[in-house]
Amino acid sequence: MLNSNKGEGVPIDAGSPARFDRRSGSWLERLIFNHRATIVTICALLTALLGWRATQLQVNANFQNMMPQSHPYIQNYLNNADSLRALGNSLRVVVENTSGDIYDPQYLRTLQQANDRIFLMPGVDRSFVKSLWTPTVRWTEITEDGFRGGPVMPDDYDGSPKAVGKLRRNIDRAGIVGSVVANDQRSSMIFVPLLDADAATGKKIDYRELSHRLEKQVRSLQSKSVKVHIVGFAKLAGDLIDGLTQVITYFGVAAAIAALALFAYTRCVRSTVLVLVCSVAAVIWQLGVVQWLGFVLDPYSMLVPFLVFAIGVSHGAQKMNGITQDVARGAHRYVAARYTFRRLFIAGLTALLADAVGFAVLMLIDVPVIRDLALTASIGVAVLIFTNLVLLPVLLSFIGVSSTAARRSLNSQKASAQMAGSGAKMFAALEIFATRRWAIGAIAASVVLFAAGLSISAHLQVGDLNAGAPELRPHSTYNRDNAFINAHYGLSSDVFAVIVKTPSGGVAQFPTLVEMDRLEAQLREVEGVRGTSSAAGVMRMYTAGNFEGSPKWMTINRDPFVSQDAFSNVVVAMPELTNQDRSVAPVQAFLADHKAATLTRVASAVERFAAAHDTPERHFLLAAGSAGIDAATNIVVEKANRQMLMLVYAAVAVLSFITFRSWQAVIVALLPLMLTSVLCEALMVMLGxxxxxxxxxxxxxxxxxxxxxALYLLSVLLARLRAGATLVEAYREALQFTGKVVALVGFTLAGGVVSWAWSPIRFQADMGILLTFMFLWNMVGALVLIPALSYFLLRPRTAAMSAEPTQPAGSQTPARRKSSWVGMTAIDDGKGGIAHE
Incomplete structure (x- = not known):
């Protein structure tokens, strides 16, 4: 046996590993495999500790985490949030009388119960709660004796016909039909602003718990004659968290599919279980570290653990395949594990670093929820380096694979060799793409697909393309509730608010009020705006009220005494329309939906108005309200989309070049990925x-x-080309050694995520469809385009790099070469053993 520590070929002994030179290999390999028991013990203790921490991980959401924090729109909102309490995180609860109108005493008792229960819930900003049963909803009228008014709900309400009649008159005088009361007067709304934290405990609001309270205490009031509708970020987040608990089910489905696929490929229970155990251990480590760092899982990062599991299965399958093949050729499991580690560690490490880059680039997007996702995923990829690149080979060196699996692998290799070039089997047929004719055909077809995909993807839009909450299915309870409210109320839940900022008292001044009124008029002309509201518009009615209701006085009066008197009444009746020192006031536009096109039109109209009407004393700032936040998010996402892709490809290109030391190999690796990215964007357009x-x-x-x-295929392909093999021979061995597992993993991962398409959570279904497509197309691109592109870019002569030429075929003594981790592979020495390069 030759000394492998000097880089010479080493026939692997089929017997005891005692004859193996434990000093061979890199320092990292020696550190790991010469201390196997210590490695396993440390990993077991870490799994137990982090598993305990993972059980304490919470799932919650945060309203501000959905905002792009540094965008000017959001900065404007956050700087004035205390003055815009009604435009922040809030709920709208509508109680409907399905068999009559709101003037039914029984209905009013149910509404009162709902109001009282909501009022006492943790996290509710009780000062700004509005409903027929709160004293903040008032009516005002002018009489010959002056102003007269009071709460809409009579103080002496007792359910009698007289009291109900009084309520009816108060509602007419208050002008709240379309806002607090539905247009058809068959339902009424409870407006519920929320705090970021419970005032009593100081803890952040648990949206899942709040959603459950609303269901148990409010929606439970439903009967044959009463129906409850609830919308708002808190309810949406609660529904998402409840729905995403199904991820556990999908995780189980994916794990089952992976287990069955791996077992069908290897027929080895022990190695299949080890791959799954190490991948699950990675997920446990990830969740434990996330909890240890003080983070929580939000609805958007709930899918990350599955992605970590999927990546772990992918890398684990490659390690298992390599060891199985070495054992089949006569290696002891310990020796096979060490040689597989040598061959695939750098390719696996580079691939994981590429995964980490894909996640880390998301940190550049200025939306905290995406940054949390990126951090959570990066942690998961980091632990995979230990669980799947280190722990799995060590465990396999102890346990190995079954003799049945080894024999099956050897028989499969012999059968493949006999069928090479015949086209009888898929993998034998794939070799034709390493020939000139088929390489040209594959590249030509790819160019056509790329051009078609690019043409379709040009129509890709940013933002939501459907009404309602796009995170949920159109037929979900939340979206049905949202549709009901939009259909029966003049004020929708999609509010785009412009912040009018002045010095103290400036909002109540005539010039500012006139400009606010002009802005309202312009916004009402924008397509998609259903109505507007501001202190200026409401003040017109109060001014007329001061003069016996004369329509001639329904104006914004220049006289400071008249305007100040009317504005004071506005502040009393609708305190949400300005702050206490009258320096901040919103101009609200109620939109038909929050589709990207609608938000763009409204934001553009406001920006044009602000550019023309801003002064040193008066500024029109974008934006507050749910639609304003969505508009800012769309702007950030649109900018980040291309920037993110360019950075991902640049980083992957650098890592590939470091690994392969060949710009041609980088092009071969990246072009199939680019084709898949373009086709994925085209698919998004076609699916809306x-x-x-x-x-x-x-x-x-x-x-x-x-x-x-690409990394696993090219690592073997380049090594064989360096060794002097033809492209067809090199690709044949790459297919045999890693190609089958590439196909296995592609189908396995696609089979696992395709089940998401039936999820009640719409964005989870979208991610499942897109990831299924990308898993399959990346696999097909790697298996078909890598040999086709290699024909023109990686011919044996041009592919040779720093490695010295090996001995001609049949030589008994392999040539001495420099030791390197890059491109190491196993070569059949023709005697049933393996020579290691």
Whole structure:
């Protein structure tokens, strides 16, 4: 046996590993495999500790985490948030009388119960709660004796016909039909602003718990004659968290599919279980570290653990395949594990670093929820380096694979060799793409697909393309509730608010009020705006009220005494329309939906108005309200989309070049990924999926995970080309050694995520469809385009790099060469053993 520590070929002994030179290999290999028991013990203790921490991990959401924090719109909102309490995180609860109108005493008792229960819930900003049963909803009228008014709900209400009649008159005088009371007067609304934290305990609001309280205490009031509708970020987040608990089910489905696929490929229970155990251990480590660092899982990062599991299965399958093949050729499991580690560690490490880059680039996007996702995923990829690149080979060196699996692998290799070039089997047929005719055909077909995909993807839109909450299915309870409210109320839940900022008292001045009124008029002309509201518009009615209701006085009066008197009444009746020192006031536009096109039109109209009407004393700032936040998010996502892709590809290119030391190999690795990215964007257009917070990470993740296939194939392909093999021979061995596992992993991962398409959570379904597509197309691109592109870029002569020529075929003594981790592979020495390069 030759000394492998000097880089010479080493026939592997089929017997005891005692004859193996434990000093051979890199320092890292020696550190790991010469201390196997210590490695396993440390990993077991870490799994137990982090598993305990993972059980304490919470799932929650945060309203401000959905905002692009440094965008000017959001900065304007956050700087004035205390003055805009009604435009922040809030709920709208509508109680409907399905068999009559709101003037039914029984209905009013149910509404009172709902109001009282909501009022006492933790996290409710009770000062700004509005409903028929709160004293903040008032009516005002002018009489010959002056102003007269009071709460809409009579103080002496007792359910009698007289009291109900009084309520009816108060509602008419208050002008709240379309806002607090539905247009058809068959339902009424409870407006519920929320605090970021419970005032009593100081703890952040648990949206899942709040959602459950609303269901148990409020929606439970439903009967044959009463129906409850609830919308708002808190309810949406609660529904998402409840729905995403199904991820556990999908995780189980994916794990089952992976187990069955791996077992069908190897027929070895022990190695299949080890791959799954190490991948699950990675997920446990990830969740434990996330909890240890003080983070929580939000609805958008709930899918990350599955992606970590999927990546772990991919790398684990490659390690298992390599060891199985070495054992089949006569190696002891310990020796096979060490040689597999040598061959695939750098390729695996580079692939994981590429995955990490795909996640880390998302940190550049100025949306905290995406940054949390990126951090959570990066932690998961980091632990995979230990669990799947280190722990798995060590465990396999102890346990190995079954003799049945080894014999099956050897028989499969012999059968493949006999069928090479015959086209009888898929993998034998793939070799034709390493020939000139088929390489040209594959590249030509790819160019056509790329051009078609690019043409379609040009129509890709940013933001939501559908009404309602796009995170949920159109038929979900939340979206049905949202549709009901939009259909029966003049004020929708999609509010775009312009912040009017002045010195103290400036909002009540005539010039500012006139400009606010002009802005309202312009916004009402914008397509998609259903109505507007501001202190200026409401003040017109109060001014007329001061003069016996004369329509001639329904104006913004220049006289300071008249305008100040009317404005004071506005502040009393609707305190949400300005702050206490009258320096901040919103101009609200109620939109028909929050589709990207609608938000763009409204934001553009406001920006044009602000550019023309801003002065040193008066500024019109964008933006507050749910639609304003969505508009800012769309702007950030649109900018980040291309920037993110360019950075991902640049980083993957650098890592590939460091690994292969060949710009040609980098092109071969990246072009299939680019084709998949373009086709994925085209698929998004055809399925009506916009680029938004929930879909933005998918393409970056697809690139990071997809490059794994190319790295494993090219690591073997380049090594064989360096050894003097022809391209067809090199690709044949690459297919045999890693190609089958590439196909196995591609189908396994696709089979696992395709089940998401039936999820009640819409963005989870979208991610499942897109990831399925990318997993499959990255696999096909790697298996078909890598040999085709290699025909023109990686011919044996041009592919040779620093490695010295090996001995001619049949030589008994392999040539001495420099030791390197890059491109190491196993070569059949023709005697049933393996020579290691």
């Amino acid at each position: 999926i916009g680029v938004k917070v929930s879909t933005l990470p998918v393409i970056a993740l697809g690139v990071g995970i997809g490059v794994d296939y």
